[in-house]
Amino acid sequence: MRLFVALDITDEIRSRIQRFVEGVSGFAPDARWVSPESLHLTLKFIGEKPEQSVEEVKTALLSISSGPLEIAFRGHGFFPGPKHGRVFWIGVEAGPQLPALAAAIDNALAPLKIPKETHAFSPHITLARTGAPTKRKQVGSLNSGFGRLQEKLSAFSSPEFGSMTAREFFLYESKLSGKGPRYVKLASFELA
Numbered sequence: 001m002r003l004f005v006a007l008d009i010t011d012e013i014r015s016r017i018q019r020f021v022e023g024v025s026g027f028a029p030d031a032r033w034v035s036p037e038s039l040h041l042t043l044k045f046i047g048e049k050p051e052q053s054v055e056e057v058k059t060a061l062l063s064i065s066s067g068p069l070e071i072a073f074r075g076h077g078f079f080p081g082p083k084h085g086r087v088f089w090i091g092v093e094a095g096p097q098l099p100a101l102a103a104a105i106d107n108a109l110a111p112l113k114i115p116k117e118t119h120a121f122s123p124h125i126t127l128a129r130t131g132a133p134t135k136r137k138q139v140g141s142l143n144s145g146f147g148r149l150q151e152k153l154s155a156f157s158s159p160e161f162g163s164m165t166a167r168e169f170f171l172y173e174s175k176l177s178g179k180g181p182r183y184v185k186l187a188s189f190e191l192a
Contacts, residue, residue, distance in 0.1 A: 002174040003046040003057065003186075005105050007166045009125070013073055014039055016161045017090060021127055027149040031088065031128040038183055039125055041071070041092060043169060044105045046114055053112070054171075058187050060108045061171060066101045068191050069094055073125065073161035076153065078146060085146045086130055090161060092123035099123075101169070101191075167191050 009017075018036040025033050046057065072093040078085025092098075102121040110116050130145025171187045 001049055001051055001054065002176065003049050003054070004042055004172050004174060005044040005046065005061065005169060006040040006042045006172055007069075007071070007169050009039055009041065009073070010162075010164045013162045013164060017073070017125070017127070020159055020161070024149060024152065025128070027152045028088070028128060028130065028146050031130045031145055031149075032180065033128045034126055035180065038181065039127075040172070040183065041123060041125055043102045044109065044117070046109065049114075054186060056112055057109065057114075057171060060112060061105065061169075061187070061189050063108050064101070064104050064169075064189060066097060066104065066191050069097050069101065069166040070163065071098065071166055072163040075158045076127075077124075078150070079124075082150060085150065087126055088128040088130075088146055088149065089124035089126050092125065094123065105169075 014036055017039060021033060021036070025031070049057070073090055074093065075091035077089055077091060079087040079089065099121045102117075102123075106116050128146075168188045168190050170185045170189070173184045173186055175182045175184060
């Protein structure tokens with residue numbers, strides 16, 4: 001089973017992001033766009049685990065202690081950077097409680113031989129991915145995966161998608177298929 005831990009987003013924010021994507025996706029037609037129902041804020045990617053380990057993961061996540069989180073969604077960007085963008089994302093702003101929650105999850109899962117993160121937590125919501133550019137489609141050119149999208153976005157102000165209070169997080173299974181991944185909630189954990 002392919003597992004990860006994430007926060008869900010409200011339907012209102014999901015709808016605003018969906019309208020934004022509908023307006024800009026035509027500028028990167030070769031990108032793989034995330035379906036609206038799959039939008040989430042990843043806290044920890046666990047990876048492939050045998051089905052029998054799910055109960056251990058759930059038990060470890062029950063030990064997490066954190067209160068509700070205030071989160072705002074605004075802006076956008078590209079990973080690893082604008083000139084070499086392969087992932088297009090929406091920005092997430094929150095206080096120090098959000099990275100603290102991600103670190104607590106990382107620490108709680110470490111005894112299960114789930115490797116700890118090596119990079120700093122960078123909260124975002126992935127909207128689209130594109131492959132590495134070929135020699136014919138040079139990085140940063142308007143013909144590369146996100147080149148035209150970047151050009152169009154530079155003419156607009158930074159979008160605002162709203163804010164929410166997260167009161168729980170989830171353990172998800174990612175089921176891969178030819179139509180893209182489908183995410184199934186396996187368990188929820190209250191942030192109280």
